[in-house]
Structure formats: structure tokens, C-alpha cells
Amino acid sequence: MLSEVLFLLCCLSCVFSKDPDIEEEEIAAYNFMAILNRKTEEMLNKYQQTEWDYETNLTDENLQRKLEVGAEMAKFQKEAWQQVISFDWRRFSDYYLRRQFFLYSVLGDGALPPEKYKKLKKIIGDMENIFSTAKICAYNETQKCDLALNPDITNIMSTSRNEEELKHVWLAWRDAVGPKCRALFEEYVQLSNEAARLNNFTDTSEYWLNGYEDPHFKDKIQNIYEQLKPLYLQLHAYVRFKLRQKYGDVVSETGPIPAHLLGDIMAQNWREIADFTLPFPNVGDNDLTQELIDQNYTAIQIARTAEDFFKSLNLTEMPDSFWEKSIFTKSEDKPMVCMASSWDFSDGKDFRVKLCMHITLTDFTVTHHEMGHIEYYLHYKNLPVKFRGGANDGFHEAVGDLISLSVLSTKHLRQIGLINTDIDHRVDMNNLYKVGLHKIMFLPFSYLMELWRWDIFSGKTKPEDYNCKWWELREKYQGVESPVDRSEEDFDPASKYHIISSTPYLRYFIALILQFQFHRTLCEKAGQYDPISHYSHLHNCDIYQSREAGNALKRMLAMGASRPWPDALEALTGQREMDATAILEYFQPLHEWLKNENKKNGAYVGWESSKRVCTRTKKELET
Numbered sequence: 001m002l003s004e005v006l007f008l009l010c011c012l013s014c015v016f017s018k019d020p021d022i023e024e025e026e027i028a029a030y031n032f033m034a035i036l037n038r039k040t041e042e043m044l045n046k047y048q049q050t051e052w053d054y055e056t057n058l059t060d061e062n063l064q065r066k067l068e069v070g071a072e073m074a075k076f077q078k079e080a081w082q083q084v085i086s087f088d089w090r091r092f093s094d095y096y097l098r099r100q101f102f103l104y105s106v107l108g109d110g111a112l113p114p115e116k117y118k119k120l121k122k123i124i125g126d127m128e129n130i131f132s133t134a135k136i137c138a139y140n141e142t143q144k145c146d147l148a149l150n151p152d153i154t155n156i157m158s159t160s161r162n163e164e165e166l167k168h169v170w171l172a173w174r175d176a177v178g179p180k181c182r183a184l185f186e187e188y189v190q191l192s193n194e195a196a197r198l199n200n201f202t203d204t205s206e207y208w209l210n211g212y213e214d215p216h217f218k219d220k221i222q223n224i225y226e227q228l229k230p231l232y233l234q235l236h237a238y239v240r241f242k243l244r245q246k247y248g249d250v251v252s253e254t255g256p257i258p259a260h261l262l263g264d265i266m267a268q269n270w271r272e273i274a275d276f277t278l279p280f281p282n283v284g285d286n287d288l289t290q291e292l293i294d295q296n297y298t299a300i301q302i303a304r305t306a307e308d309f310f311k312s313l314n315l316t317e318m319p320d321s322f323w324e325k326s327i328f329t330k331s332e333d334k335p336m337v338c339m340a341s342s343w344d345f346s347d348g349k350d351f352r353v354k355l356c357m358h359i360t361l362t363d364f365t366v367t368h369h370e371m372g373h374i375e376y377y378l379h380y381k382n383l384p385v386k387f388r389g390g391a392n393d394g395f396h397e398a399v400g401d402l403i404s405l406s407v408l409s410t411k412h413l414r415q416i417g418l419i420n421t422d423i424d425h426r427v428d429m430n431n432l433y434k435v436g437l438h439k440i441m442f443l444p445f446s447y448l449m450e451l452w453r454w455d456i457f458s459g460k461t462k463p464e465d466y467n468c469k470w471w472e473l474r475e476k477y478q479g480v481e482s483p484v485d486r487s488e489e490d491f492d493p494a495s496k497y498h499i500i501s502s503t504p505y506l507r508y509f510i511a512l513i514l515q516f517q518f519h520r521t522l523c524e525k526a527g528q529y530d531p532i533s534h535y536s537h538l539h540n541c542d543i544y545q546s547r548e549a550g551n552a553l554k555r556m557l558a559m560g561a562s563r564p565w566p567d568a569l570e571a572l573t574g575q576r577e578m579d580a581t582a583i584l585e586y587f588q589p590l591h592e593w594l595k596n597e598n599k600k601n602g603a604y605v606g607w608e609s610s611k612r613v614c615t616r617t618k619k620e621l622e623t
């Protein structure tokens with residue numbers, strides 16, 4: 001009753017308080033917006049085609065074309081923006097119209113003068129090219145110098161257990177990319193900040209954070225990170241203990257872990273070292289990659305398996321053109337950007353993924369991740385163009401990962417035949433441990449990627465300290481260290497794609513937290529989790545074939561970016577804040593096990609300062 005009265009009052013007030021000038025302007029604004037949206041879709045479509053062409057064939061000609069169309073798009077956006085801000089849109093009565101104006105009112109890089117805009121995009125394009133075409137020599141084989149990040153380096157990092165080989169590859173990759181990108185990166189920082197300032201932000205970090213529509217967002221992230229740190233420390237201590245058993249004194253008892261021993265070129269996902277660190281060795285089917293290979297999975301079959309899961313939730317199947325136009329495996333004859341990505345060509349029809357898939361568990365998971373993006377695109381494709389985005393970028397990153405939480409549960413793996421033994425608590429713990437190596441170890445990495453860049457954009461970290469600051473953060477947050485001393489003549493952050501391609505990274509941290517929050521809600525809807533008695537533990541839940549869960553997810557996806565993200569979160573979970581309790585609850589059995597095990601082993605928890613040094617010049621290292 002009260003709400004009805006309030007509603008009536010609101011309605012009356014909007015009718016009576018309305019200024020006729022504004023009413024007229026609002027009607028004009030509707031028409032303006034309809035035309036602008038159509039033109040924006042056309043422009044985006046044209047630009048995305050050139051981006052796709054470049055990223056799938058890295059020629060100068062394709063880069064030129066992309067830069068030209070990019071410049072055309074920037075010009076279009078600037079003109080549109082000037083018109084947008086000439087409206088008195090904050091006084092409009094229609095919420096969704098106001099929100100579209102709000103979203104159009106930040107111009108972005110297009111605020112730069114045309115020459116500078118082109119320069120900024122050229123610098124990023126050049127760094128992407130350096131990164132994507134870099135090759136290194138194989139260990140002890142000076143004649144074999146054609147190893148690329150994907151697949152060769154990635155493969156060696158995940159499968160080699162030869163410490164010298166791992167060190168060689170780790171270093172060679174950084175030598176091949178870092179120094180070449182350093183000057184370009186410095187110039188990029190200047191230009192990117194200039195663009196941010198033209199948009200009335202203090203620098204690019206403030207611009208990137210703006211999308212979260214919350215002035216306290218940084219503090220909230222820090223708070224969540226602190227809540228998860230105890231679990232991280234336990235896992236870190238356990239892994240270091242196991243690594244010492246394998247590699248001996250290369251790994252110290254109490255120091256940071258050398259970053260080349262963790263199964264991944266960035267030490268961001270430690271899952272690949274599970275085989276020799278498992279809580280219960282030789283129990284259950286340990287090697288899921290081998291299972292996929294043995295069962296003759298192809299890239300397309302992996303994608304079809306992912307699609308099947310989405311369809312089982314009553315989500316949307318991939319359109320025919322997706323299968324025709326996507327790239328699933330690396331092109332043999334054309335240099336391409338292998339970083340996995342998903343594409344919405346803004347015409348409501350054309351959606352693609354670009355993958356350099358190999359038959360590995362990692363790529364199986366990546367495929368689910370990318371298809372999660374496509375599902376989001378498909379659900380909001382009919383919204384006005386500015387609403388076609390995640391509630392925030394972390395939501396977008398969370399959808400596919402959320403599905404993987406079910407897919408990689410022992411229950412589901414057994415159902416689809418990737419685990420063939422009976423499940424007991426040891427198989428279960430091994431599996432939970434592997435998910436922990438992937439998810440929990442990623443937390444500080446995804447956080448420090450942005451801590452590093454925030455201070456760079458704000459000028460707090462000066463160019464002459466870029467690399468040493470990077471290692472300071474790697475040590476402080478991840479408890480890892482470089483296997484050799486470093487200097488400012490190196491530029492190690494460039495060994496990560498998202499740094500050189502100017503892709504914000506906080507989204508992945510957010511996604512990590514959100515996916516468990518979503519998972520908890522959807523498991524409840526699927527009747528597999530009772531929040532009061534916790535009768536089925538979260539890590540044992542598999543939402544496969546639950547339409548209730550799927551329909552709830554659908555509703556959130558269909559909201560796109562039409563409302564601030566807490567509204568979308570509330571629509572699905574009933575909560576308006578990001579919350580670490582779901583992820584903590586999911587890993588609680590592992591956390592308990594690790595605490596006992598570390599105590600039993602006398603494993604040191606935490607780390608003392610690294611003995612490695614980082615200097616201005618390499619010469620200083622020699623003296």
C-alpha cells in the first residue's frame with residue numbers, strides 16, 4: 001500500500017513539476033538518440049571488422065586500415081559527444097534515456113586531437129605486433145629459434161620440470177618483448193593520460209575506475225583482498241614446501257617462490273603444477289588434459305561441449321555464423337594475436353570468438369570463458385547500443401567462469417567421462433586443490449596488475465622505476481621473485497598481453513569474486529545448496545540442466561549495462577555488494593586441510609624479503 005501511494009506521488013510530481021521546455025527537449029532527445037544509436041552501431045561494426053582483420057593477420061596494411069577507420073570513428077564520436085553534452089539531459093524524466101546520455105557523455109580516447117589519437121592507437125598496435133610475433137630459441141638449441149608464446153612457451157612452462165630450461169624460457173620471453181616495448185609504453189602512458197584529462201579525469205586510472213560508478217571502489221577491492229589473504233598464504237606455503245621437495249634449494253624455505261617454477265609464464269595460474277603437488281598423489285584421474293587427448297576431443301568438440309552446457313540451462317545456442325566465422329585454432333600461415341577474445345560486431349547478428357585452441361584443460365576452460373561473453377552479447381543484443389555491455393566489466397568476465405565452476409566439479413567431470421574413478425574425499429580434495437591453484441593464486445596477480453598501473457598513470461611511479469616497482473609488487477602480493485636479478489633495462493610487465501594492449505585488468509579480480517557469488521545463488525536455485533544447513537557443499541554443486549538457475553542468470557544478462565551494477569547483482573543474488581563469503585565458503589574444506597598439513601610439515605607461512613636485487617642498469621648488477 002505504501003509503495004502504491006509513493007508511486008502515485010512520484011507520478012504526480014513528474015507530471016506536474018515538468019518544465020515544458022524540458023519536455024520538448026526530451027522528445028527531441030529521443031529522436032536524436034535513436035539516430036545516434038543506429039549510426040554508432042554502423043560505425044562500431046565497420047571498425048570491429050578492421051580490428052578483426054588486423055588481429056587475425058598482423059600486416060602493416062591491416063594496421064593502417066584499422067588506424068584509418070579508427071580515426072574516422074574517433075571523429076564521429078567526438079562530433080556526437082559535442083551534441084550529446086549540449087542537451088540538458090540530467091533533467092530528463094526517462095531514466096533509460098538519461099542513462100544513455102550519461103554513458104555517451106564520456107568520450108574516451110577519441111577526445112585526443114586526431115594525430116595524437118592515431119599515434120596512441122599505432123603505439124598499442126605496434127606493441128601487440130611485437131608481443132604476438134616474438135620468438136625465442138629453445139633451451140640448449142641455438143639453431144631452433146622459432147618458439148612462440150602460443151603454443152611453445154606456454155607448453156614448456158606447464159610441462160617441463162627442468163629448472164634450467166624453465167629459467168631459460170622465462171628469461172628469453174622477457175628479453176624478446178620487454179626492451180622493445182619499454183619506450184613505446186612510456187609514450188603510451190603519456191598519451192593515454194592526456195586523453196583521460198581531456199575527459200576531465202585526473203589520469204587513466206581514474207578513467208578506468210569510473211566504470212564502477214563508486215568512489216570507494218578501490219577500498220572495497222582492498223577489503224576483499226584482505227579477507228582472502230589468509231587462504232592465499234596457506235596455499236602459497238604448501239606449494240613452496242612441495243616445490244622444495246622437487247627442486248631443492250633453488251626454492252628457499254622462507255622466501256618468495258621463484259616465478260619460473262609455477263607452471264605459467266606469468267605465474268598467474270598455478271594449476272599446471274598440480275601433478276606433483278597434489279594433496280593425495282596418484283588418487284583419481286589426475287591429468288584432465290591427457291583425458292581430453294585420449295578421448296580424441298577436437299577444438300570444435302570442446303566448443304560444442306561448452307555450448308551444450310549453456311543450452312542445458314536454457315541459455316542461447318550459438319548462431320550458425322558463429323561457427324562459420326570464429327577462429328578456433330591458430331592460423332598456420334598468418335601471424336595473429338593469439339590472446340583469446342570474443343567479439344560482438346554490433347549488428348545483432350555477428351558474434352565470434354578468436355582462439356588458438358590446443359587440446360588442454362586450460363583451453364577447455366578458456367573456451368567456456370569466451371562463450372560466456374558471447375552469451376552475454378546474445379542476451380542484450382536488442383538493447384540500445386550503450387547498454388550492450390556487462391553490468392560492469394567484471395560481470396562480463398564472470399559468466400563463462402561461473403559455468404566452469406560447475407563443469408570442473410568432480411560430479412560433472414564424472415558425468416561427462418573425464419573422471420572415471422569413484423569419488424571419495426581424496427579425489428574431491430585433489431580437485432578442489434586444483435581449482436584453488438587456478439583461482440586463489442590468481443587473486444594477488446589480478447590485483448597487482450592494476451596497483452602497478454594505477455601508480456604509473458598517476459605519476460607516483462616514475463618511468464625509471466617501472467620494472468623494479470613491478471617486482472616489488474610481485475613480491476609483496478604474490479610472494480614470488482624473479483629467478484635472476486633484474487634491472488630497469490628490462491621491462492617485465494610487457495610480457496603480459498593486457499599491459500601492452502592497454503586492457504584493464506581489475507575486471508578479472510572482480511569476476512573472480514562475483515563468479516562464486518553467482519555460483520552460490522544459482523546452486524540454491526538448482527536445489528543443490530541450502531544456505532541455512534549448507535547440506536551440499538558449494539564445490540560439489542553442478543548446475544547443469546537447471547532451468548531455474550539458467551533463467552535467473554538470463555534475466556541478469558538481459559539487463560546488460562542498463563542499470564548500475566549493484567542493481568544487476570541484486571536482481572540475481574539479492575545482494576548489492578561484492579562479497580567474499582561465497583568464495584571463502586567454497587574453499588573452506590581446502591583451507592582447513594592446508595592449515596593442518598602446513599602445521600604437520602612445519603611449512604613456513606608467509607615470506608621473508610627476496611634476496612634478488614633490482615637496479616637501474618644492468619652494469620650495476622655486474623659490479
Ligand code: SER
Pocket residue numbers: 508
Ligand atoms: N584472461 C585473463 C588472462 O589471460 C584472465 O585469466 O590473463
Ligand code: ZN
Pocket residue numbers: 369370373396397
Ligand atoms: Zn574474458
